[in-house]
Amino acid sequence: MKQARINQIIGISCVNLATLLWASNIALGRLLKDSIGPITISSARFLIASLIFAVILRQQPPADRQAGKDWPLLAAMALTGIVLFSPILYWGLHYTTAVNSTIINGLAPLLTGLFATWLIKEPMSKRQIGGAILALIGVLVLISGGSLAFWQTAQFNRGDLIILIAVAVWGLYSVISSRVMRYRSSISATAFSMFIGLPVLCLLAGVELQRIPVSIDAGLLLITVYLGIVPAAIGFYAWNAGVARLGPSGAMVFYNTLPLYGALLGALFLDEAIGSPHIIGGLFIICGGIWAARKQPAVGSQKLVAEKS
Template identity: 55%
Template sequence: MRSRNLDTLKGIALVNVATCAWATNIILGRYLRGQIGPLTLTAARSIVATVVFALILRKRPATERKAGADLKLLSAMALAGVVLFAPTLYLGLRFTTAINGTFINALGPLLTAGFAAWLIKEPFSVRQVIGAVSALAGVGVLVSGGFSSSAGKPLVNPGDLLIVLAAVLWALYSIAVKKVVSHRSPVSATALSMYIGLPFLLVAAVVESSITPVTWSPGLLGIIVYLGLIPAALGFLSWNAGIKYLGAGGAMVFYNTLPLYGTLFGFLFLGETLGPTHLAGGALILAGGLVAAIKKKASVELTPQIVNK
């Protein structure tokens, strides 16, 4: 019993390391909004992450280093999760707060479950339906600012809509992942999707930087290395290690700590504040996620999510 409790604590710690790391990605994406374009930032951090996963993949069997029959699914992962997700997220963070970004990102697991039910006919329970309605209502409150606007300002923040689009892209990425990791390790799938997506990001970054040049500095380079090592690499490894101890369903419950860390870091490092809209919308999103993730006997086992936040 003591060993089991220790394993549970290890799992909780590991998944919290992951969600904390992903929250810092959103905070830094907001912080860098005026210093580097979203495509250039994504390409630069992807170079670092790709090197990390390439080193890990070297120790894997030769079959895991080749795409083989999974090329189409890996290409779908590359398009949605590597090429489009992060630039859309970073672009959205130019217009909305990091706190909003982390709350809206909490939609990810529910969107994935919804798309899985639609596209690959996975079961979608009544609890998930209730959770999805609650979470979507919360996002509606957030993106509308409580359905009120100041004079001259749009009712809906375009940055919030971009973050919602990023969450949709992540859900589609996760559907491709669900198919691939049924017969291939998550590390292999992540690394190969990065190999496929990185050349497109590099071309896009060259075009973007020719239009909006970047002023490189040691501080900016340090942040990029951090983004590649911690949110992209360590976050992924910690999440999957946590799943080993908690199961996928147990890990998903703690995915809802992402907005909690995001709110804390947004307040401490960016000076962002929580308003009634954040409290109301955030509560609906978190409640929806918990209702969907926790079953009566807390024994739910969801398909593991591959993570490259």
């Protein structure tokens, strides 16, 4: 029982670390929007991350250094999380606002819970449903500033449907990774999904470069290295390690901390103001996540892999 509690705390810490690092990825990505295309920057950062995991894998057990019989699931992880998610998300942002995107991303825990119930027979508990709804309320308070007038002027468009597809793709990635990590460590699962997805991304980047040439400078290189090491390598590993311990539904409740950490980073580095809506919304998000994670279904195989990873 004590070990299960420790695994739970580690899992919560891992997914929160991932969303914190991804919040920095969003902020820096905005700085690069006029210098490099979204697929090109994605392929560059995953190339760096793949090199890091190639070195790390050399120290892992032989079974973790081979794709094995679960390669179709690894390929599905690569397709959803590495190849499709970021391009679809950036595509949607061409037609909608960051605010609308944040609202739709708040649906991620509930969508993931439905996928988990459907695909791997892991139903959401009442705590997880309640926590997901509480966290969604926190997201709505956070982005609306607590003002009802915000909803009178909010407009939704076709980009919102594209963002919803991106959120669904990420939910599928989390469910598939949970299944993969029943048999291999989170390091191995993350590494092979990147190895498989990287060639496809590079091919797509080659096409994109014909339309969006890269303006290379020292700032671009430094940010790209950071994005490859921190949000891509560390962030993806931390997320998958958290999913291995909490399950996809339990982990996705904390996905809603992304806008919260984005607001905190904006306050720290961009002198953006933090007001009572940020505090109230943040408390809803954090409490919803902790409430959802308090009681997880016992999955023996996930415990074994969590200890291994």
